[in-house]
Amino acid sequence: MKRRPAILVLEDGRTFRGESYGAVGETFGEAVFNTGMTGYQETLTDPSYHRQVVVQTAPHIGNTGVNTEDDESDRIWVAGYVVRDPARIGSNWRATGELEQRLADEGVVGICGVDTRALTRHLRERGAMRVGISSVTTDAEELLERVRSAPAMVGADLSAEVTTDRPYVVQAEGEQRYVIAALDLGIKRNVPRRLAARGVTTHVLPASSTIEELLATGADAIFFSPGPGDPATAEHPVALAREVLRRRVPLFGICFGSQILGRALGFGTYKLGYGHRGINQPVLDRTTGKVEVTSHNHGFAVQVPGAGADGAVVPNQVIDTEFGGVEVSHVCLNDNVVEGLRALDVPAFTVQYHPEAAAGPRDADYLFDRFVELIEGARSRGADDSGEQHA
Known part of the structure; x- marks a missing residue:
C-alpha cells in the first residue's frame, strides 16, 4: 500500500x-x-x-x-x-x-x-x-x-452511539441455569460468551431500555456493560441502576457500568490524567488478598468519600449510602484508583476493569462465577422469604 x-x-x-x-x-x-x-x-x-x-x-x-x-x-x-x-x-x-x-x-x-x-x-x-x-x-x-x-471527552455522552439498535439473545451453552438482561452501553462480545459458558442466557438490550423492558426478558439479574464517554452525562443509566437497586434485583457492572453504579450509589466520578488502557494492570482483590494482572480500558473512575490526597481508599471502610453499606472491593496498585465496588445490603457489585479479557489475562474470570453466586443467593433468599410467608 x-x-x-x-x-x-x-x-x-x-x-x-x-x-x-x-x-x-x-x-x-x-x-x-x-x-x-x-x-x-x-x-x-x-x-x-x-x-x-x-x-x-x-x-x-x-x-x-x-x-x-x-x-x-x-x-x-x-x-x-x-x-x-x-x-x-x-x-x-x-x-x-x-x-x-x-x-x-x-x-x-x-x-x-x-x-x-x-x-x-x-x-x-x-x-x-x-x-x-x-x-x-x-x-x-x-x-x-x-x-x-474538536469536542473533548469530558461531557461526552456516547453510549447511544455504540449501543445495539435492537435486542438480541446469546444462548447459554448446554442447560440454561439463569437469564440476565444486559444494558448495552458498548458491550464486548466476550461478556455474553463468558456468561454462556456458565449456563447463562444473555438478552442484550439498547441503552435506552426501561426497567420494565429489562425485566420482561424474565431476567434473574441485570448487567451494565462497558462503554465510552463521560459517566457524568449518563443520566438514564444511572436512574435505571437506582431502580434496579430499589427492586433488589442482582446487578453486576463492568467498567462504564461500574461508574454508573457508583453514581447511582451517590458517589462522584472524575477523569483520570491519562487513564488505564492495556492488559497488564495490577489490581488487588480485597476479598481474597490476591493480586490480579488485569485488562483495562477506562479514562474515568469512581470517587468514594474518605479517600486520601493520593486517592488511597481507607482499608475495610464501609460507606453509608441510600442503599446501605458499600465497600471498595478492588484497588489498582499502580495509583490507588477504585477498581471495584460491593454493596453489602443489596445484591450488587462491579469492577472497573475487564474480567472478560479479550485480549488479556484471565486472572479475573472468577468474577463471572461471583455473579452467578449472587444470582443463586438472591434466588435462595427469595425462596426462603416465600416459605416464611406461607408458613
Whole structure:
C-alpha cells in the first residue's frame, strides 16, 4: 500500500510527522495509549474506544494480520490509530487478511513511523488530550486549529452511539441455569460468551431500555456493560441502576457500568490524567488478598468519600449510602484508583476493569462465577422469604 506523508498534532501543539497508515484522510479524537503487547484487533473493535485515537506502545503492530473470530463488535470503533513499525506482511494460521487493508476498508485514518515511545511519555506527563491526524495536509498550525475546536471527552455522552439498535439473545451453552438482561452501553462480545459458558442466557438490550423492558426478558439479574464517554452525562443509566437497586434485583457492572453504579450509589466520578488502557494492570482483590494482572480500558473512575490526597481508599471502610453499606472491593496498585465496588445490603457489585479479557489475562474470570453466586443467593433468599410467608 502506497504511503503518503502524514502528521499528528496534539492540542498543546506537540507535533509528530510520519506516514499514512490505513485510510488516507483526516481524523480527530482523544489521544490515549494502550500498553498491550498483543490483542490489537480486540482493541480496535472495542466500542469503549469510540472517539479515541489509540497509540500502541508496542512497536510492531499487524504481525498476525486480522481474522473473522477475534472482533469484539461488528466494526472498528477507534477514531484513529498510531503505530511505530507496521508489519509488512501478517503471518498467522488464523489470519484472513491484513490489518492495514482492513483499516483502509473501514475508513480508519492512521499514522505510522512516529516515535510512539516519545508520544506515550508526553501523554503520561501532560495527560490525555485532543489530537488530529491528517494525511491530506502537513500544515501543523492549520491542523492545530481544528484539533482545538474538536469536542473533548469530558461531557461526552456516547453510549447511544455504540449501543445495539435492537435486542438480541446469546444462548447459554448446554442447560440454561439463569437469564440476565444486559444494558448495552458498548458491550464486548466476550461478556455474553463468558456468561454462556456458565449456563447463562444473555438478552442484550439498547441503552435506552426501561426497567420494565429489562425485566420482561424474565431476567434473574441485570448487567451494565462497558462503554465510552463521560459517566457524568449518563443520566438514564444511572436512574435505571437506582431502580434496579430499589427492586433488589442482582446487578453486576463492568467498567462504564461500574461508574454508573457508583453514581447511582451517590458517589462522584472524575477523569483520570491519562487513564488505564492495556492488559497488564495490577489490581488487588480485597476479598481474597490476591493480586490480579488485569485488562483495562477506562479514562474515568469512581470517587468514594474518605479517600486520601493520593486517592488511597481507607482499608475495610464501609460507606453509608441510600442503599446501605458499600465497600471498595478492588484497588489498582499502580495509583490507588477504585477498581471495584460491593454493596453489602443489596445484591450488587462491579469492577472497573475487564474480567472478560479479550485480549488479556484471565486472572479475573472468577468474577463471572461471583455473579452467578449472587444470582443463586438472591434466588435462595427469595425462596426462603416465600416459605416464611406461607408458613
